[in-house]
Amino acid sequence: MNLKELYQEIILDHGKNPRNLGKFENFNKDAKGHNPLCGDKVHLFLKLDENKNVNDISFEGEGCAISMASASIMTDLMKGKSEKEAKEIIDRFLDMIKEKDDINTNLLKEDEKTKLMSLGGVKNYPMRVKCATLSWHALSSALDDFQKDVTTE
Amino acid sequence: MKIENIKKEFPIFNNKIENNDLVYLDSANSSQKPLVVVDRIYDFYTKEFSNIGRSVHYLAVAATNLYENTRTAVQKYINAKDKNEIVFTKGATEAINLVASTFGQKYLKEGDEIIITELEHHSNYVPWHYLRKNKGIKINFAEIDEHGDISLESVEKQITSKTKMIALTHLSNVTGAILPIKEITELAHSKGIPVLVDGCQSAPHMKMDMQDLNCDFYAISCHKMYGPTGLGILYAKKKWLDDLPPYQGGGGMINEVKKNDISYGELPNKFEAGTMATAQVIAFNESINFLNKIGIDNLINHENDLLNYGEEVLRKNNSVKLIGNPKKKGAVLSFTIDGIHPHDIATILDEDGVAIRAGHHCCQILHDKLGLTASARASLGVYNTRDDLDKLNESINNCKKIFNK
Numbered sequence: 441m442n443l444k445e446l447y448q449e450i451i452l453d454h455g456k457n458p459r460n461l462g463k464f465e466n467f468n469k470d471a472k473g474h475n476p477l478c479g480d481k482v483h484l485f486l487k488l489d490e491n492k493n494v495n496d497i498s499f500e501g502e503g504c505a506i507s508m509a510s511a512s513i514m515t516d517l518m519k520g521k522s523e524k525e526a527k528e529i530i531d532r533f534l535d536m537i538k539e540k541d542d543i544n545t546n547l548l549k550e551d552e553k554t555k556l557m558s559l560g561g562v563k564n565y566p567m568r569v570k571c572a573t574l575s576w577h578a579l580s581s582a583l584d585d586f587q588k589d590v591t592t593e
Numbered sequence: 594m595k596i597e598n599i600k601k602e603f604p605i606f607n608n609k610i611e612n613n614d615l616v617y618l619d620s621a622n623s624s625q626k627p628l629v630v631v632d633r634i635y636d637f638y639t640k641e642f643s644n645i646g647r648s649v650h651y652l653a654v655a656a657t658n659l660y661e662n663t664r665t666a667v668q669k670y671i672n673a674k675d676k677n678e679i680v681f682t683k684g685a686t687e688a689i690n691l692v693a694s695t696f697g698q699k700y701l702k703e704g705d706e707i708i709i710t711e712l713e714h715h716s717n718y719v720p721w722h723y724l725r726k727n728k729g730i731k732i733n734f735a736e737i738d739e740h741g742d743i744s745l746e747s748v749e750k751q752i753t754s755k756t757k758m759i760a761l762t763h764l765s766n767v768t769g770a771i772l773p774i775k776e777i778t779e780l781a782h783s784k785g786i787p788v789l790v791d792g793c794q795s796a797p798h799m800k801m802d803m804q805d806l807n808c809d810f811y812a813i814s815c816h817k818m819y820g821p822t823g824l825g826i827l828y829a830k831k832k833w834l835d836d837l838p839p840y841q842g843g844g845g846m847i848n849e850v851k852k853n854d855i856s857y858g859e860l861p862n863k864f865e866a867g868t869m870a871t872a873q874v875i876a877f878n879e880s881i882n883f884l885n886k887i888g889i890d891n892l893i894n895h896e897n898d899l900l901n902y903g904e905e906v907l908r909k910n911n912s913v914k915l916i917g918n919p920k921k922k923g924a925v926l927s928f929t930i931d932g933i934h935p936h937d938i939a940t941i942l943d944e945d946g947v948a949i950r951a952g953h954h955c956c957q958i959l960h961d962k963l964g965l966t967a968s969a970r971a972s973l974g975v976y977n978t979r980d981d982l983d984k985l986n987e988s989i990n991n992c993k994k995i996f997n998k
Contacts, residue, residue, distance in 0.1 A: 443944050447937070447995050456932070478936055478952045479966040502966045504934035507997075565940060 444563035447505065450513075455505030460498040460515035467496070467583055473571050473578035473590045480507045484515075492523040495568075499578075504571050510559055511575035517552045523583055530580050531551040536560060594886040596895045600976045602627040602883070613946025613949075616981045621766050621794055621925055621972030623816050627883050630820060633876040645871055646845055646862070660871060663878040664861065667817045670881050671801035671811070673828055673915040677860040678803075680827040680834070681874055688812035688827035689760070691864065692789055693720035695837040700757060703729035705825050707758040708751045710735040710743045711962050712765040715955040717791040717812075722758065735761070741768030741917030745776045752784060759788045763795035767956050767970065768877065768917025769900075769925035771795070778808045787833070793817055797974070798896055798924045799888045803828055814960040819975070820880035821873035827864070834860050841866040892975055896924055899973050903982040910986055912993055916968055927954075930989065933996050935969040941995060945988040 459563045472555055474481050480503035487496040497515045501508065514533075516553035518526055525547050532545045541560075562572045577590045600606045603625045606615055617625060637659075643652035645660045661676075668676040682688045701707075707721055711734050724730045733751040735743055748759065759781050764771050778788045789810035792801075796813045803811060810833065815824040829837075839846055839857050843866035848856040857863050884892070903926045907913045916927040930938060935951035942949055949971045953960045960966065971985055 443941060443995065446618060446940070452996060478935075479957070481966065504936035506937070568936070571936065591771070 446499050448558045450558045451509040453507035454512040458512035464498050469582045471578045471582035473574045475574055482511055482575045482578050482581050486582050494518050494564045507574050508572040510572045513555050514575055563570050596891055600740045603976055604628050610946040616947040616984045618971035619948045619950050620974030624819050624974050627819055629879045630876050633879045634872050637872045637875050659875045663874045666878050666881045672804050673803045675831050678828055678831050680861055680864045681869055682825040682827050685812040685814035688825050689717055690720045691840040692810050695840050697724040701728055701730050705757045706731045706733055706755040708733050710761045711737045711958050712762050717760055740919050742770045742919035743772050745773050748777050756786050759786055762791040764923045766794045767927050767954050767959055769922040770919035771921035771923050774806050778914045815877050818880055820877040823985035826875040839863050841965045843867040896973055901976055902979050905980055906986045927968045929968055935967040938969045938992050941992045947985055947988045
């Protein structure tokens with residue numbers, strides 16, 4: 441276990457000053473995520489344009505540094521992506537968090553991958569994996585128009 | 594048994610946690626087990642095992658006697674009038690469910706009211722919620738004051754002519770508040786209302802005297818009392834156990850079974866259907882022996898000293914905010930740190946071998962009221978020392994360093 445790996449500067453930064461925090465006008469999709477075990481909450485807002493591209497994305501929520509940083513980094517890099525691309529990135533991110541050493545996709549720039557990889561430290565902290573994946577499951581649910589709130593217990 | 598050397602009785606402290614000595618501050622969640630209790634389970638399974646209450650062979654009779662010995666030991670420990678007032682359950686949760694279900698079935702109808710408090714653990718709320726859904730009863734909450742305390746008056750305020758039960762905790766697992774149960778019971782009884790007490794947090798730390806408290810029901814969790822998991826105790830006045838219908842049906846709880854009717858067994862069998870947690874019950878006798886050897890007064894003095902010391906140390910730490918400042922407090926130090934989420938605190942503390950709990954501690958109503966989504970909680974057991982609390986404080990300082998606070 442290595443705390444420095446878990447709490448990298450980039451995570452502390454995004455955790456403390458999350459980007460894209462707060463609801464925006466005219467979103468056309470949203471989904472809530474909740475971790476009943478710890479009380480972490482995220483509400484994701486999404487605007488898909490007529491071509492199904494992510495026009496805007498933001499979130500509201502309360503949670504630990506890991507869950508806030510994850511939502512912050514995710515919303516940053518989803519802007520401009522198509523629905524299909526977004527789903528692909530979600531899958532590759534979840535692969536990386538669960539088992540893979542890398543994020544295997546050419547949809548992201550190297551620096552974006554590096555940012556996401558900084559969340560990989562949770563692999564050594566199984567109880568914290570849900571913190572890192574909460575907002576991603578919420579995004580997945582919003583894209584699928586799945587009305588039920590997601591939980592990550 | 595010297596309390597200063599008590600850690601030696603608990604084999605878990607011989608192990609390193611990631612190269613650190615274990616600083617176990619999660620006893621409100623579950624306590625560690627002394628070797629005598631672990632050994633008793635091993636001995637029972639290796640030398641004495643049999644099911645109880647059914648067969649007439651040697652082992653069955655001996656095991657039945659051992660099982661009943663624990664019932665008598667519990668009766669004495671909590672000063673109940675009658676040994677048949679002790680019912681073994683799979684946990685305190687089941688004990689409360691048993692009462693909510695059977696009392697609800699017999700005595701509650703639409704529009705009836707019960708009172709709980711904002712301090713309650715989910716296990717003393719959800720079972721009553723079922724009755725709200727199924728029978729249309731109303732649940733009223735006695736409100737906490739600014740210190741996280743519940744007074745006699747705050748309970749009294751909720752009493753109406755429709756109140757049929759008051760169910761409340763003896764010791765809050767978050768604010769540590771010790772409630773004036775005796776006074777509340779006296780008030781409730783003067784209005785003909787029975788009282789159920791969730792004693793999960795109080796039983797390991799306070800002197801138990803059912804006849805003095807005079808409450809109708811008292812739920813105890815054995816795994817928080819240096820005993821095995823999978824075991825709880827429902828204390829109930831005999832008049833209630835005679836009066837209420839059985840909770841679960843099955844073997845052991847019946848008198849006569851015919852195709853057209855069934856009659857139920859006598860106490861305590863009436864509420865102990867099926868094969869019970871026999872080894873756990875028998876081993877729990879050793880937990881009570883262990884507590885008796887320490888002596889409840891010594892235990893209370895030791896834990897009060899730790900609580901006061903812990904509060905003093907954490908109060909001096911500027912970033913730490915303690916939750917709750919009740920008049921009478923036991924065994925729990927809940928806190929937050931500005932700008933660091935309790936889960937991050939718990940993960941960082943864990944790296945130093947300091948085991949605490951973070952989250953809502955099964956008390957979402959209370960956390961909503963306090964305006965918190967989560968808190969960090971260090972809770973005490975008989976094996977803790979001042980040194981443990983110093984290590985907690987050092988580790989909190991390490992958190993602050995990592996988060997640049």
